[in-house]
Amino acid sequence: MKANVLIVEDESPILELLALNISQAGYNPLRAISAEHAEKLINEALPDIILLDWMLPGMSGIDFAKKLRSNTLTKTIPIIMLTARSDELDKVRGLEVGADDYITKPFSPRELNARIKAVLRRKAPELTEDLLKINGLELDPVSHRVSGNNKPLEMGPTEFRLLHFFMSNPERVYSRSQLLDKVWGSQIFIEDRTVDVHIRRLRNILTQSQHEGLIQTVRGSGYRLSTK
Amino acid sequence: MKANVLIVEDESPILELLALNISQAGYNPLRAISAEHAEKLINEALPDIILLDWMLPGMSGIDFAKKLRSNTLTKTIPIIMLTARSDELDKVRGLEVGADDYITKPFSPRELNARIKAVLRRKAPELTEDLLKINGLELDPVSHRVSGNNKPLEMGPTEFRLLHFFMSNPERVYSRSQLLDKVWGSQIFIEDRTVDVHIRRLRNILTQSQHEGLIQTVRGSGYRLSTK
């Protein structure tokens, strides 16, 4: 599950540079040369994060950010602003319209990737590759392995993604619909009740290391991973 | 809290078929036989989602979609286009004018309902996520947990919502019908006296941490959450 990074930048060389960088960092770059172009891409599939140039022909970056923030569908997508100069005023305005971070050109690839990672970790931790440990339960996104109290646990892909998501967002209730969106994907059409079945499968597997209590039912609301 | 689904379809048998389906799926169907007719209905009450036939007499579906998108009031209403053929070009044009999804005839009831659900679940409004604390009583909307003096308190969904509402609006009296509106929902037909029962249930639970006095009866008026 590579994160989709939408880059909105009108200068083609910079755009390509960014895209190269991003794909090397393990993300999936999407290119847009204007706000209008970006909107089209967003209509097809919501990106996980947006890199947005401050200066754009047509709709400016800051107006576009505002627009994104005013739409329910896009308001939670993290935005990193790209600005030419390190102007404090720009920074303030950027944060005002809801940018999550911002970076001034020229920037080092390392810094850019670090910031993307930081923002993702905050907003969509399930898209990072961090090793997750909770109460003796370990999930390694890189090797794609799970173990409970050092005992390897075998599970299907869906259960893995479900557990990955829960471990990335512990102590938080998710409705079945939210889980379908986050774990299955928003373009998928399956029954709410199917979530129950996968929860049960996951719990069954976690039983091997007495971790099944981690996945809790919150009646009327959904499910939660919690150590309490 | 049934979602209102506006169906715009000129062929009466198909319209009825759709309406039947939609009401069986737990939504409330509104019927329109033309774009003009649909506009009238929209003026009366904004639907939650619109199923829009591609081919319509008078204003075409695509023009109507464009019109809806250009109006502030209606631009955020999700639209699902109904098209006769699976023409890629149509799909592109549909997405261009801002349809959220589209489905080709003939379609299975299941697929249709799944798509409606998928589109609706994405536009769910977000509730406030702030941790509420009053006098040692804590309610966390995120993890969906309540504790009194650090002791976990278990309660049913209705009691949770009731307490959530009171803690969000402390020191203020609400009549039984106001509570029914705010906590149960406005279209629900329930006896006033039932509120009493849930108040008692809530108080019983709060007794575990000596917080039952927080919920006060205001004779002749209703109930209030107050620390005084």
Place this chain on the structure above:
DNA sequence: GATCGTATGACATTTATATGACATTTTAAT
């Protein structure tokens, strides 16, 4: 003490979740 509004316990019903089974689809191996 009569009246009115509220509290309480019991109960039938409704609603939500858990579970086991199954048909199909996907994936991997040969």
Place this chain on the structure above:
DNA sequence: ATTAAAATGTCATATAAATGTCATACGATC
């Protein structure tokens, strides 16, 4: 290509929890 194995989504049923209503008891107010 063929086959076997694994995974997936759905359904029917079982189980559990929550809900709304009522009858009755209680307490305040006049």
